Amino acid sequence: MKILFVQGGSRWKYDADGGLYTDSNFSEAVWARYREWGDLTVLLRREDKVYPPREAMERFNRCDTSRMTCLALPDLYRPGTRLLNPRCRRQVRRAIAQAVREADRVIVRSPGNFYTNTALACCRRYRRPYLVEVTGFAWEGSWYHSLRGKMLAPWREMRCRALVRRAPWAVYVTRQALQKRYPCRGRSLGCSDVELAPLDEKVLAARLEKIQAGQDALVLGTAGFLDVAFKGQRWVIEALALLRRKGNTRFRYQLAGSGSGRELLALAQKLGVADQVEILGSLPRERMNNWYDGLDIYVHPSDSEGLCRSIAEAMSRAVPVACSRVGGNPELASPACLFGRRDPAGIAAVLERLADPGVRAAEARRSLEAARAFECRTLDRARNEFYQRFLHDDTTQNSCPD
Known part of the structure; x- marks a missing residue:
């Protein structure tokens, strides 16, 4: 056929x-x-x-x-x-x-x-x-x-x-x-x-150990086209600027995806958070799991989604997830980790909540359990x-x- x-x-x-x-x-x-x-x-x-x-x-x-x-x-x-x-x-x-x-x-x-x-x-x-x-x-x-x-x-x-x-x-x-x-x-x-390949409980154990070890800097990540405005990375950058004005500079933001990201870098420079933003570019699928494992929080701030593949992939690596309240995202993420569309203040509030190790540990467990539906x-x-x-x-x- x-x-x-x-x-x-x-x-x-x-x-x-x-x-x-x-x-x-x-x-x-x-x-x-x-x-x-x-x-x-x-x-x-x-x-x-x-x-x-x-x-x-x-x-x-x-x-x-x-x-x-x-x-x-x-x-x-x-x-x-x-x-x-x-x-x-x-x-x-x-x-x-x-x-x-x-x-x-x-x-x-x-x-x-x-x-x-x-x-x-x-x-x-x-x-x-x-x-x-x-x-x-x-x-x-x-x-x-x-x-x-x-x-x-x-x-x-x-x-x-x-x-x-x-x-x-x-x-x-x-x-x-x-x-x-x-x-x-x-x-x-x-x-x-x-x-998603069959999930491994060792992933959760490694995640909880990473959280328990503690670190000053927390790495955020978003996977999505870099030069498409509705993917929303700029709202995370604006949230970083809001947090910086409050004296909170512990977050580092990595952006993976196709495109140059020049406008996002220019925005970060303008808002004074360029030292917290890193453009990784497009990553082959075989490298994505290692990238997710290096994150502390996965953030998906898009204006529109069906059901986001990268959110499910991050959850399969027991990464705590924060995302916009659009499309199918509420079917995936914890209600407490949702924020409004184009809402830097809402993003900042969720990130401050997830900075707590106990909250991240609970969300890591929830992420892996939610990912089982996508095996x-x-x-x-x-x-x-x-x-x-x-x-x-x-x-x-x-x-x-x-």
């Missing part, structure tokens, strides 16, 4: 030797899951920049092109003028249409952009069974992105609701949050896309059963009626 996977957010990245990579959203373990179900073709947009091989290996996840077909389409969003170019749009439409025609089943992840919306339209036109993976909130993702995003947010929200409502099959990464906003008239499953062996069973039904049910309607 030929399976086409379409996602318009992530981009293929190439090195000078022709090696192919993705950002941290995808890994070999993720692709292996889809390959189990058939001959896999993955369609993403292509990043124009070509990386030195060593830099690419250090920053991104290598893709095994011998085990699946990789289609790289022009990036219509960078630069944005390409989206206004009829020839570029036509080229992308034709490539997507051909890929859909050649597929037996189509999986569309994160609907709401030109690539995914075109793929869904082609699925209906060519009567290809399709499944939608719902990973985030369209309104917030647009509204907190830019001025242009604010103008497009109402249309994107309505469009996303309509697309998911018509889908014959849908998988949500949350238990409730996304389902309430984007109900599906077809068959659906709530199942996180987090990939592979727990999720894979439900996910595989649902996808197998999608792949082999020839009675499925191409789309549900409006």
